[in-house]
Amino acid sequence: MVTDHSFYMNLAVEEAWKYQGLTYPNPAVGCTLRGEHGEILAVEAHHKAGEPHAEVNALKSAYYKLTQNKEILQLFTSEQIHTFLLKNHNNIFKNCSLYSTLEPCSHVGKTPSCANLIAQLGIKNLYIGVEDSNETAANGNALLVQSGLHVRLHVSKEKCEDLLFPFQKFLKERFVFFKWAQRLNGTTDGGIISSEASRKNVHAMRNVCDLLVIGGNTVRCDRPTLDARLVNGKAPDILILSRQKEFDRSIPLFQVPNRKVIIESDFSLLKNYKNIMIEGSAKMYELSRDIVDYYLCYLAPAFGGEEGFKNIEDKFEILNAGKEAEDIILWMKRRI
Ligand SMILES: NC(=O)C1=CN([C@@H]2O[C@H](COP(=O)(O)OP(=O)(O)OC[C@H]3O[C@@H](n4cnc5c(N)ncnc54)[C@H](OP(=O)(O)O)[C@@H]3O)[C@@H](O)[C@H]2O)C=CC1
Numbered sequence: 130m131v132t133d134h135s136f137y138m139n140l141a142v143e144e145a146w147k148y149q150g151l152t153y154p155n156p157a158v159g160c161t162l163r164g165e166h167g168e169i170l171a172v173e174a175h176h177k178a179g180e181p182h183a184e185v186n187a188l189k190s191a192y193y194k195l196t197q198n199k200e201i202l203q204l205f206t207s208e209q210i211h212t213f214l215l216k217n218h219n220n221i222f223k224n225c226s227l228y229s230t231l232e233p234c235s236h237v238g239k240t241p242s243c244a245n246l247i248a249q250l251g252i253k254n255l256y257i258g259v260e261d262s263n264e265t266a267a268n269g270n271a272l273l274v275q276s277g278l279h280v281r282l283h284v285s286k287e288k289c290e291d292l293l294f295p296f297q298k299f300l301k302e303r304f305v306f307f308k309w310a311q312r313l314n315g316t317t318d319g320g321i322i323s324s325e326a327s328r329k330n331v332h333a334m335r336n337v338c339d340l341l342v343i344g345g346n347t348v349r350c351d352r353p354t355l356d357a358r359l360v361n362g363k364a365p366d367i368l369i370l371s372r373q374k375e376f377d378r379s380i381p382l383f384q385v386p387n388r389k390v391i392i393e394s395d396f397s398l399l400k401n402y403k404n405i406m407i408e409g410s411a412k413m414y415e416l417s418r419d420i421v422d423y424y425l426c427y428l429a430p431a432f433g434g435e436e437g438f439k440n441i442e443d444k445f446e447i448l449n450a451g452k453e454a455e456d457i458i459l460w461m462k463r464r465i
């Protein structure tokens with residue numbers, strides 16, 4: 130039987146995109162566990178920095194699927210899951226193949242080393258999308274080859290690179306993404322557009338981004354708060370892009386504790402930040418075109434509104450299309 134390794138890797142890629150924008154300062158990573166007859170034992174992702182890596186989440190799910198032992202479902206930290214699996218694996222993974230969009234980490238950071246766990250569990254084959262460019266975590270691949278695993282690199286390489294790109298960008302300098310919510314007819318005005326689940330997702334991104342950029346007219350018209358209240362999260366610093374700099378200082382945006390609100394007429398402040406979200410519409414889109422890496426659109430199944438992206442001719446490549454409640458979520462890059 131010829132195995133289509135990209136099929137299994139692409140499942141991991143799809144799962145990981147659900148957490149893009151939420152894993153900072155970690156990368157979005159996905160992992161599939163395949164049984165010896167090609168069956169899918171688990172498809173999981175890394176959700177949040179400090180929580181288990183994708184490989185650990187996949188091994189946890191696969192262990193439960195294979196053993197029906199509910200004990201593992203009560204374990205949530207990486208340390209707990211590593212320790213449990215090392216003690217109880219009974220060689221059940223010995224003919225399994227593991228697909229990871231990123232080379233398993235070799236270091237002990239906030240969580241123990243995935244490469245070490247994979248080696249000790251006796252997994253047979255390891256398929257990797259891309260190597261880890263983060264020097265402290267890299268070389269998991271070499272460690273696993275030494276341990277006798279069959280390792281193949283660059284399965285669905287381009288897809289894994291697109292997934293990893295934000296991480297590489299914030300490691301090197303900064304990652305900037307432009308997010309908006311629109312209706313089917315392209316309008317962005319008139320208050321709430323996307324579903325509550327989508328807005329929670331955006332608040333979870335605000336919770337981990339260190340700077341949120343907003344246009345001055347939006348502050349005047351929408352009187353937004355721009356915090357992460359829907360997930361009880363931390364409010365990011367705010368850059369208001371404005372030349373005239375006149376605002377009603379009594380609105381909630383200026384009252385949120387423990388964050389800075391800075392008003393500038395250019396983007397030079399961005400150099401001090403790593404993970405940056407611009408929440409904007411057409412004017413901000415035009416002004417930020419040269420500094421944005423990825424675009425994130427929440428497309429709500431509705432018509433209505435009046436203003437939006439008119440008279441802009443750009444084209445995009447869709448990197449991932451997902452669904453959150455009733456909305457479609459598109460991660461894209463602009464075609465140059
Ligand atoms: N659905 C959605 O996701 C969103 C919808 N919106 C809606 O869309 C509308 C438009 O928002 P958006 O397009 O983001 O932008 P805005 O109109 O809110 O902001 C653009 C800002 O850029 C400043 N500006 C204009 N030209 C320049 C320049 N050449 N150099 C520097 N600064 C400049 C203006 O400053 P000045 O203050 O001096 O005029 C203005 O405040 C908003 O009113 C809001 O209701 C906004 C964000 C998201």
Ligand SMILES: Nc1c(N[C@@H]2O[C@H](COP(=O)(O)O)[C@@H](O)[C@H]2O)[nH]c(=O)[nH]c1=O
Binds near residue numbers: 328
């Ligand atoms: N209407 C709309 C968005 N609009 C953006 O959110 C801002 C309001 O933030 P806050 O006051 O914190 O709730 C608003 O000014 C605009 O930038 N975002 C979305 O995800 N979905 C939506 O439907």
